[in-house]
Amino acid sequence: YFDAPEKLEAARGHLERALALDPDYPLALAGLSRVEAQYHRNLDPSPARLERAEELARRALALQPELAEAHLALAQVQGNRFEYARAAESCREAIRRDPSNAYAWDLLAWALAYLQPPDGRGAEEAARRAITLQASLIGAHYHLGRALLLQGRYAEAIEAFGQAKSLDASFETADFGLAQAYLAQGDVAGAARALAGVRKTAGAPVVRALTATVQAASGDVDNALTSLGQALDAGYRDAAALRANPHLQRLRADPRYAALLRRFGIEP
Numbered sequence: 001y002f003d004a005p006e007k008l009e010a011a012r013g014h015l016e017r018a019l020a021l022d023p024d025y026p027l028a029l030a031g032l033s034r035v036e037a038q039y040h041r042n043l044d045p046s047p048a049r050l051e052r053a054e055e056l057a058r059r060a061l062a063l064q065p066e067l068a069e070a071h072l073a074l075a076q077v078q079g080n081r082f083e084y085a086r087a088a089e090s091c092r093e094a095i096r097r098d099p100s101n102a103y104a105w106d107l108l109a110w111a112l113a114y115l116q117p118p119d120g121r122g123a124e125e126a127a128r129r130a131i132t133l134q135a136s137l138i139g140a141h142y143h144l145g146r147a148l149l150l151q152g153r154y155a156e157a158i159e160a161f162g163q164a165k166s167l168d169a170s171f172e173t174a175d176f177g178l179a180q181a182y183l184a185q186g187d188v189a190g191a192a193r194a195l196a197g198v199r200k201t202a203g204a205p206v207v208r209a210l211t212a213t214v215q216a217a218s219g220d221v222d223n224a225l226t227s228l229g230q231a232l233d234a235g236y237r238d239a240a241a242l243r244a245n246p247h248l249q250r251l252r253a254d255p256r257y258a259a260l261l262r263r264f265g266i267e268p
Contacts, residue, residue: 005043008035012035016032026060026063029063033052034053036050036053040053043203043204045205045234050077053077054077056073058074068104072090072107075091076107078090079110082239082241084112084114085111091104094107105127105130106139108123108126109146116238116240116241120147124148124151138167141167142164145158145160145161145164146177148160149180172201173201175197176207188218205235209227211227212228212248216247224251225251225256232263233264242266
């Protein structure tokens with residue numbers, strides 16, 4: 001779960017108990033790395049979270065280089081650094097070691113969809129493979145929605161996000177996906193309504209960046225710049241996505257936009 005701190009904490013408890021019994025248990029190290037990476041992406045974007053996630057992933061890899069889960073842990077770290085091509089390669093490395101690992105296919109769908117330019121077809125294939133292997137994998141339904149969205153198949157994308165929501169009504173990441181789908185269709189008001197349903201992860205850098213995008217699309221330049229500044233301050237550094245975003249035209253026309261990006265080391 002991307003957006004459920006109580007479930008992440010339960011996982012952390014189990015994994016830390018396992019490591020107390022065996023500090024060099026690679027599977028527990030990889031699992032704890034993924035917990036830290038999920039926290040960093042969606043709930044607490046502090047650099048310390050990501051540094052610990054990488055340290056744990058690399059320890060797991062050093063102990064057991066053949067472990068698919070260790071490569072997946074590293075993939076999440078790379079993706080959280082917006083290095084999606086490297087993340088995709090780490091996912092493929094995991095798949096080579098364990099082709100039936102549903103999470104590996106799911107994470108590959110995630111990485112391919114965030115590439116610039118994105119690989120929508122590849123992401124769709126990976127997400128469908130993950131669902132075939134584990135139909136209850138909620139993230140795979142979300143990532144299938146994103147893959148379909150990238151191909152302009154909006155009705156199918158909305159259906160996939162709805163399927164994710166049907167697996168767990170509290171899964172707010174599905175609302176995040178719906179906001180993207182509505183925005184892509186030009187329904188800015190619908191996007192804003194869907195985004196309002198994202199509460200637990202509202203402070204996540206990627207959510208703040210989408211908030212800025214929706215505000216920019218609605219013509220609310222001042223609040224869009226504020227939200228983008230918050231995203232950047234929280235660690236958002238996906239420069240390629242910012243450059244490719246068609247909804248930021250109103251911001252690009254404002255000199256404050258270029259100044260804001262340069263303040264965080266990003267060339268507009």
